[in-house]
Amino acid sequence: MDTLSTIYNHRTIRSYKTDAIPKNVLDNVLEAAIRTSTTGNMQVYSIIVTKDEDRKKELHKIHFGQGMILEAPVLLTFNADFNRFNKWCLQRDAEPGYDNFLSFFTASIDALIAAQNATLAAEAQGLGVCYLGTTTYQAQKLVDFFNLPDGVVPVTTLVIGYPKDIPALVDRLPAEAVVHYESYNNYTEEDIDRMYKDKEALEETKKLIEENDLETLAQIFTKNRYPKAMNVDFSKLFLDLIKKQGFMNQ
Amino acid sequence: MDTLSTIYNHRTIRSYKTDAIPKNVLDNVLEAAIRTSTTGNMQVYSIIVTKDEDRKKELHKIHFGQGMILEAPVLLTFNADFNRFNKWCLQRDAEPGYDNFLSFFTASIDALIAAQNATLAAEAQGLGVCYLGTTTYQAQKLVDFFNLPDGVVPVTTLVIGYPKDIPALVDRLPAEAVVHYESYNNYTEEDIDRMYKDKEALEETKKLIEENDLETLAQIFTKNRYPKAMNVDFSKLFLDLIKKQGFMNQ
Numbered sequence: 001m002d003t004l005s006t007i008y009n010h011r012t013i014r015s016y017k018t019d020a021i022p023k024n025v026l027d028n029v030l031e032a033a034i035r036t037s038t039t040g041n042m043q044v045y046s047i048i049v050t051k052d053e054d055r056k057k058e059l060h061k062i063h064f065g066q067g068m069i070l071e072a073p074v075l076l077t078f079n080a081d082f083n084r085f086n087k088w089c090l091q092r093d094a095e096p097g098y099d100n101f102l103s104f105f106t107a108s109i110d111a112l113i114a115a116q117n118a119t120l121a122a123e124a125q126g127l128g129v130c131y132l133g134t135t136t137y138q139a140q141k142l143v144d145f146f147n148l149p150d151g152v153v154p155v156t157t158l159v160i161g162y163p164k165d166i167p168a169l170v171d172r173l174p175a176e177a178v179v180h181y182e183s184y185n186n187y188t189e190e191d192i193d194r195m196y197k198d199k200e201a202l203e204e205t206k207k208l209i210e211e212n213d214l215e216t217l218a219q220i221f222t223k224n225r226y227p228k229a230m231n232v233d234f235s236k237l238f239l240d241l242i243k244k245q246g247f248m249n250q
Numbered sequence: 251m252d253t254l255s256t257i258y259n260h261r262t263i264r265s266y267k268t269d270a271i272p273k274n275v276l277d278n279v280l281e282a283a284i285r286t287s288t289t290g291n292m293q294v295y296s297i298i299v300t301k302d303e304d305r306k307k308e309l310h311k312i313h314f315g316q317g318m319i320l321e322a323p324v325l326l327t328f329n330a331d332f333n334r335f336n337k338w339c340l341q342r343d344a345e346p347g348y349d350n351f352l353s354f355f356t357a358s359i360d361a362l363i364a365a366q367n368a369t370l371a372a373e374a375q376g377l378g379v380c381y382l383g384t385t386t387y388q389a390q391k392l393v394d395f396f397n398l399p400d401g402v403v404p405v406t407t408l409v410i411g412y413p414k415d416i417p418a419l420v421d422r423l424p425a426e427a428v429v430h431y432e433s434y435n436n437y438t439e440e441d442i443d444r445m446y447k448d449k450e451a452l453e454e455t456k457k458l459i460e461e462n463d464l465e466t467l468a469q470i471f472t473k474n475r476y477p478k479a480m481n482v483d484f485s486k487l488f489l490d491l492i493k494k495q496g497f498m499n500q
Binding site: 002004012028030032045046047083084087088092096100101103106112113120133137144148149178180182215216225229234239 | 398
């Protein structure tokens with residue numbers, strides 16, 4: 001499948017067949033991740049492949065019981081990972097200086113763009129994927145589950161498998177909501193109304209508002225999906241973990 | 251170009267022709283970014299396109315004077331961006347709760363995977379790209395330059411243009427250095443030696459060690475490229491900026 005078509009046809013898949021992924025197909029996905037640009041070619045990330053059914057059941061619990069995790073044959077957990085690099089430095093008379101926030105963020109960049117390469121390589125081969133946002137919420141539990149050493153923090157997870165159904169493409173805001181030319185256009189009230197008009201007019205949006213018994217789509221995000229109290233709690237847990245994994249020593 | 255070939259043929263391009271990028275080609279790149287999965291379809295990122303020569307000269311200074319910035323016709327700065335979303339919430343009787351670290355990281359994920367989609371869409375159309383790691387180092391200066399409001403933090407930049415030359419594919423560590431099956435394999439000394447053997451045996455590596463007048467490749471990273479003092483300084487600046495842009499209120 002050509003690259004632009006793969007990208008433009010992306011759908012998040014939340015319902016999977018239980019069919020296994022052939023080894024060569026999964027190897028292509030992993031190879032795609034490995035070919036990604038990384039900072040200074042340090043490759044400061046890692047990927048954990050979970051296929052074992054019992055372990056998948058444990059991850060299903062950790063990731064808030066999302067049913068697709070039990071259906072799909074493979075989970076890939078992407079970590080910001082300076083552990084290997086630090087060990088290499090220490091074995092080569094070099095003193096690693098990567099126990100700080102910048103290094104955590106650098107390693108996160110490596111991990112995240114590798115995850116997107118894996119996503120597209122999967123989709124190009126007829127697989128579907130879903131990113132799990134619960135990875136950062138539950139990073140401490142994933143560290144415990146995978147027994148991750150210092151210098152390793154999980155940043156995202158991909159569910160991968162053959163889609164049961166292919167849903168319709170989801171809406172996106174018009175390009176002007178995301179793209180700025182030369183200067184940053186700091187939206188007026190009229191800009192915001194115009195940019196969100198189509199999204200708010202969707203039948204699906206009206207149905208969601210009714211189901212949630214709220215007044216606006218924005219309230220579904222602020223009250224139900226990503227409420228402040230939850231974000232504050234998970235911020236604290238995630239920052240504590242980043243510190244615990246040795247990225248805030250300086 | 252088919253997706254796997256695009257991914258496997260990625261090279262970082264550091265030397266560009268000054269030829270402009272046709273509008274439809276650049277629009278395809280931006281559309282690819284926009285089609286990326288985002289957390290809850292909130293699209294909490296933004297992209298700033300820089301084509302103006304005078305503004306490119308300013309960015310050239312900010313990004314440590316890397317010459318390719320003057321050659322290439324376009325720079326794309328990717329931001330973690332809750333500003334638009336927050337404004338929308340406030341206009342819709344919803345109280346945004348995104349002034350915390352988790353929300354910053356969520357928005358960074360959106361921005362970074364969008365950047366990788368843009369990268370592949372560029373490469374599929376014959377363009378070359380280079381990620382600028384200096385973006386996080388100089389995030390405060392970029393905020394000043396672009397006059398970025400609260401809720402916006404630059405996380406990466408792509409230089410985009412037609413390559414002057416196509417360099418050879420660069421080496422990668424063997425897959426076992428990055429991929430773990432079921433459990434995390436916490437490398438032994440022998441593992442590290444085996445995984446880095448080929449990289450360390452490259453003629454290019456030997457030349458680099460000689461040029462840097464050091465003893466090991468690892469020392470080039472720890473002493474010259476990414477030394478501790480620099481990482482510590484930029485960690486402080488980046489964390490201060492994340493706070494200043496309103497992501498550490500809770």
